[in-house]
Amino acid sequence: MKRIVEPLVKWYRENRRELPWRNIDDPYRIWVSEIMLQQTRVEAVKPFYARFLEALPTVSHLANVEEDKLLKLWEGLGYYNRVRNMQKAAQQIMVEYNGEFPREYEKLRKLTGIGNYTAGAISSFAFGIPKPAVDGNVLRVISRITGSYDDIMKASTKTKVEEQLSEIIPIDAACDFNQGLIELGAIVCVPNGAPKCDICPLAHLCYAKQHGVQGELPVKSKAKARKIEKRTVFIFKDGENVAIRKRPSRGLLAGLYELPNIEGELSQEEALAYSRTIGLAPLRIKPLGEAKHIFSHVEWQMIGYSIRVDELEHSCTENMIFIHPDEVEKNYPIPAAFENYVKHVNVKIGQEKFEE
Numbered sequence: 212m213k214r215i216v217e218p219l220v221k222w223y224r225e226n227r228r229e230l231p232w233r234n235i236d237d238p239y240r241i242w243v244s245e246i247m248l249q250q251t252r253v254e255a256v257k258p259f260y261a262r263f264l265e266a267l268p269t270v271s272h273l274a275n276v277e278e279d280k281l282l283k284l285w286e287g288l289g290y291y292n293r294v295r296n297m298q299k300a301a302q303q304i305m306v307e308y309n310g311e312f313p314r315e316y317e318k319l320r321k322l323t324g325i326g327n328y329t330a331g332a333i334s335s336f337a338f339g340i341p342k343p344a345v346d347g348n349v350l351r352v353i354s355r356i357t358g359s360y361d362d363i364m365k366a367s368t369k370t371k372v373e374e375q376l377s378e379i380i381p382i383d384a385a386c387d388f389n390q391g392l393i394e395l396g397a398i399v400c401v402p403n404g405a406p407k408c409d410i411c412p413l414a415h416l417c418y419a420k421q422h423g424v425q426g427e428l429p430v431k432s433k434a435k436a437r438k439i440e441k442r443t444v445f446i447f448k449d450g451e452n453v454a455i456r457k458r459p460s461r462g463l464l465a466g467l468y469e470l471p472n473i474e475g476e477l478s479q480e481e482a483l484a485y486s487r488t489i490g491l492a493p494l495r496i497k498p499l500g501e502a503k504h505i506f507s508h509v510e511w512q513m514i515g516y517s518i519r520v521d522e523l524e525h526s527c528t529e530n531m532i533f534i535h536p537d538e539v540e541k542n543y544p545i546p547a548a549f550e551n552y553v554k555h556v557n558v559k560i561g562q563e564k565f566e567e
């Protein structure tokens with residue numbers, strides 16, 4: 212394994228992509244980028260990253276921002292508990308470390324939401340501390356190089372790889388070594404389709420390449436099948452406003468705002484009947500078709516209706532907010548699951564906002 216260090220570091224220095232979170236040593240910025248990169252692709256992260264840091268340039272800004280504003284900055288990235296945990300960690304850094312990131316792996320590791328990977332990434336990228344940062348990319352690369360058939364979904368496999376890398380990570384190039392493994396996994400030793408072994412600096416050391424088993428490695432057991440939930444989503448609108456509501460503070464999409472929706476697939480008649488049971492007076496109904504959203508443990512299969520009602524404000528018995536769509540787009544974090552429905556009232560959310 213030790214033989215991978217030199218060619219990997221050299222390759223990374225010559226071939227790395229220039230990305231906004233590289234060549235910086237601000238631990239806060241590195242942290243934000245790493246949490247975002249756990250959610251989505253590099254290209255998708257870029258605009259979120261820029262906007263987040265403009266709004267919240269320091270740990271102190273993050274520690275003190277209102278929750279709705281924070282969630283709005285994360286809208287469309289998913290896994291909203293991660294950003295809530297970031298805020299808790301920021302508050303811990305303010306209280307326990309006077310707003311300065313601790314420069315020790317063990318102390319970073321104790322902050323809320325910071326696991327081995329993130330602690331390793333911050334310590335090595337910001338402070339040059341030789342701790343490994345093992346994510347899915349790195350597990351794939353190392354499984355192929357060493358010819359390991361261990362299941363990468365198991366915690367014990369990750370621990371083993373962390374131990375192997377701890378032994379070889381160079382003390383004078385910890386950042387470039389870790390980033391090199393991540394970069395190699397992202398652009399050469401790719402997951403789907405054939406890896407680009409012809410341009411890999413480690414091909415001559417790689418078990419999978421030598422035995423032609425790149426397609427078999429890594430071994431990754433399947434996650435449990437997702438539960439499927441049918442839901443009916445409503446756009447209730449009068450001449451001006453639409454109805455949204457705040458989700459409970461625990462559970463899926465906690466604290467975000469949503470279009471009213473209920474379990475089950477309602478027919479047009481049932482949808483009209485439901486609107487009456489919550490005190491609304493429907494005037495017209497338009498079906499909005501189907502949409503699907505995949506969360507980590509559940510899949511929503513939705514149908515939607517747009518229902519024009521008389522006097523949204525006055526009669527509704529449910530706890531809802533009646534508000535102009537422009538205001539929704541500006542200030543209320545709405546999860547991407549509703550993207551296909553909110554567009555009917557001209558509200559763009561999440562990723563869509565950055566697309567022209």
Ligand code: ADE
Binds near residue numbers: 230249346390393397
């Ligand atoms: N994925 C996870 N961390 C990354 C990084 N620092 N650069 C590019 N892709 C990444």
